[in-house]
Amino acid sequence: MPLLVKNLNIEYPGKVLFKDLQVEIEDQKIVAVRTEVLDGGTTLLKGLAGMLDGIDGEVRLDGIDLLHMDPAQRALKVGYVYEQQGLVSLYDCFQNIALPLQFHTTTGNELVESRIFSLCEKFNVDRQILNEYPHALNDVQCRMINLLRALVIEPKLLLIDELEGGMSERVLGDTIDTLREEQKNNAMIVIITTADDLLLDQADYSYQIENNKLRECH
Amino acid sequence: MLDQQSDNLKIPEETLSWSGTGKAILNPFANFYHVSMEIIGLISVALKASTLLLNKRRRQLFYALFQRQVYNAGVSALYVNGVIGFLIGTLLISRLFDYLPRQIIEDQFGQIFMVVVFRELGPLISGIILIARSATAITSEIGYLRLQREFQVLNGLGINPVFLFLLPVFFAFPVSLFLMFIYFDVIVFLSSFAVVWISDPSISFTGLLANILSQITLNEIAINAVKAILGGMLIGIISIYFGAKVVDSFTEVTESISKATTAQLLVFFIINVLLSLLAYTQ
Numbered sequence: 289m290p291l292l293v294k295n296l297n298i299e300y301p302g303k304v305l306f307k308d309l310q311v312e313i314e315d316q317k318i319v320a321v322r323t324e325v326l327d328g329g330t331t332l333l334k335g336l337a338g339m340l341d342g343i344d345g346e347v348r349l350d351g352i353d354l355l356h357m358d359p360a361q362r363a364l365k366v367g368y369v370y371e372q373q374g375l376v377s378l379y380d381c382f383q384n385i386a387l388p389l390q391f392h393t394t395t396g397n398e399l400v401e402s403r404i405f406s407l408c409e410k411f412n413v414d415r416q417i418l419n420e421y422p423h424a425l426n427d428v429q430c431r432m433i434n435l436l437r438a439l440v441i442e443p444k445l446l447l448i449d450e451l452e453g454g455m456s457e458r459v460l461g462d463t464i465d466t467l468r469e470e471q472k473n474n475a476m477i478v479i480i481t482t483a484d485d486l487l488l489d490q491a492d493y494s495y496q497i498e499n500n501k502l503r504e505c506h
Numbered sequence: 507m508l509d510q511q512s513d514n515l516k517i518p519e520e521t522l523s524w525s526g527t528g529k530a531i532l533n534p535f536a537n538f539y540h541v542s543m544e545i546i547g548l549i550s551v552a553l554k555a556s557t558l559l560l561n562k563r564r565r566q567l568f569y570a571l572f573q574r575q576v577y578n579a580g581v582s583a584l585y586v587n588g589v590i591g592f593l594i595g596t597l598l599i600s601r602l603f604d605y606l607p608r609q610i611i612e613d614q615f616g617q618i619f620m621v622v623v624f625r626e627l628g629p630l631i632s633g634i635i636l637i638a639r640s641a642t643a644i645t646s647e648i649g650y651l652r653l654q655r656e657f658q659v660l661n662g663l664g665i666n667p668v669f670l671f672l673l674p675v676f677f678a679f680p681v682s683l684f685l686m687f688i689y690f691d692v693i694v695f696l697s698s699f700a701v702v703w704i705s706d707p708s709i710s711f712t713g714l715l716a717n718i719l720s721q722i723t724l725n726e727i728a729i730n731a732v733k734a735i736l737g738g739m740l741i742g743i744i745s746i747y748f749g750a751k752v753v754d755s756f757t758e759v760t761e762s763i764s765k766a767t768t769a770q771l772l773v774f775f776i777i778n779v780l781l782s783l784l785a786y787t788q
Binding site: 334387 | 563564566567571574650651654655656658659660661662663664665670
């Protein structure tokens with residue numbers, strides 16, 4: 289099984305968010321997790337991404353333990369899309385998207401550029417905003433740049449924290465369709481936290497956070 | 507168990523559990539000790555992160571941010587450094603010509619310039635300008651980056667925030683400070699010469715310059731270089747340290763700027779005094 293979560297416990301001081309979480313997800317699936325305010329959706333994604341210290345359990349992607357993996361290697365396997373902000377203010381959008389490739393790989397500048405332009409085209413992101421700095425973006429543009437940065441590394445696991453905020457149904461639907469197209473070229477698992485019915489319907493599986501666990505909805 | 511905010515620049519709040527008068531007397535010393543230890547720790551983190559520069563791609567990423575810092579802190583300071591240097595040159599040094607006999611001026615201008623401007627005023631005023639116009643900006647910038655959770659973003663990308671946020675400042679501030687010393691000394695000399703020349707055109711430019719250069723020994727240059735390296739590095743690190751203390755609120759940024767500026771002024775004055783003393787013993 290490509291993604292295997294076993295006995296995952298996530299807790300903040302005084303609050304248990306997830307206890308003995310067990311999930312198995314097949315390759316090339318889109319999984320939606322229905323979230324409500326402060327129910328731990330974001331923390332779950334960060335936990336799965338190995339971005340949190342001090343959590344117990346196992347998260348295995350293609351058999352590799354994400355929680356104990358070298359952060360640099362993990363950054364090339366797991367893409368993370370923040371609900372808000374998530375970009376580095378010192379860099380413009382192009383540099384933000386290119387950053388993981390430039391820092392972790394020896395991919396040439398021309399290839400980096402062509403990969404970014406190709407993603408812009410696929411996801412209908414205006415190339416002109418690539419020269420903008422994060423402060424000049426609206427929420428949707430910011431999330432799309434986050435998405436492109438996560439995809440530029442061709443991740444095996446893509447974690448998206450509430451993609452829908454401020455997006456029209458058409459843009460949201462197109463984005464999901466494009467993600468499915470991307471999955472054909474790059475066999476990745478996509479997990480999205482959402483409160484949007486369209487996303488929940490379009491996902492291959494959907495879950496709900498209930499009693500510190502994930503309960504499958506359909 | 508999770509921390510509320512986790513990243514690589516986590517600096518614990520040090521608390522001591524003494525009570526009463528003992529606490530009141532000893533706490534400032536204990537706090538000073540802890541802050542000093544943490545700043546030394548941050549220097550070692552910066553030095554360790556410097557090994558990432560061995561990689562060419564990463565060096566390119568670093569270099570862009572380093573250039574930005576040198577431009578903001580060092581090159582853009584030419585204007586303010588120039589104005590202050592010009593005022594000191596015209597008003598202070600040139601006044602000496604009115605008070606001292608010409609023979610003494612011709613013989614000892616180089617020594618006076620070297621001690622007053624090159625050794626004392628240049629480093630001190632340049633350091634104060636660096637603290638006032640660049641270090642405060644860095645503290646505020648780092649505080650903002652913390653509020654925006656950008657340290658966590660970089661950690662999530664497998665990139666050490668020290669590499670992008672600390673190292674450029676760590677290396678750019680000493681370079682900038684050294685540049686500022688040079689502007690200051692050159693402008694003070696040129697402006698003081700201009701004023702003197704207006705009142706006495708027989709004074710030779712090359713003569714005065716040679717007089718000054720004959721006084722600037724290798725030791726003096728080395729001591730100024732140490733002032734720039736040590737002073738610049740510590741000013742930068744202190745900015746990062748206090749900026750990184752910001753956790754949740756914008757008001758913490760202003761508090762950090764205040765604390766950082768106080769610490770930087772104290773540290774820089776102490777470095778200057780100690781190194782100047784060393785120079786006087788030569």
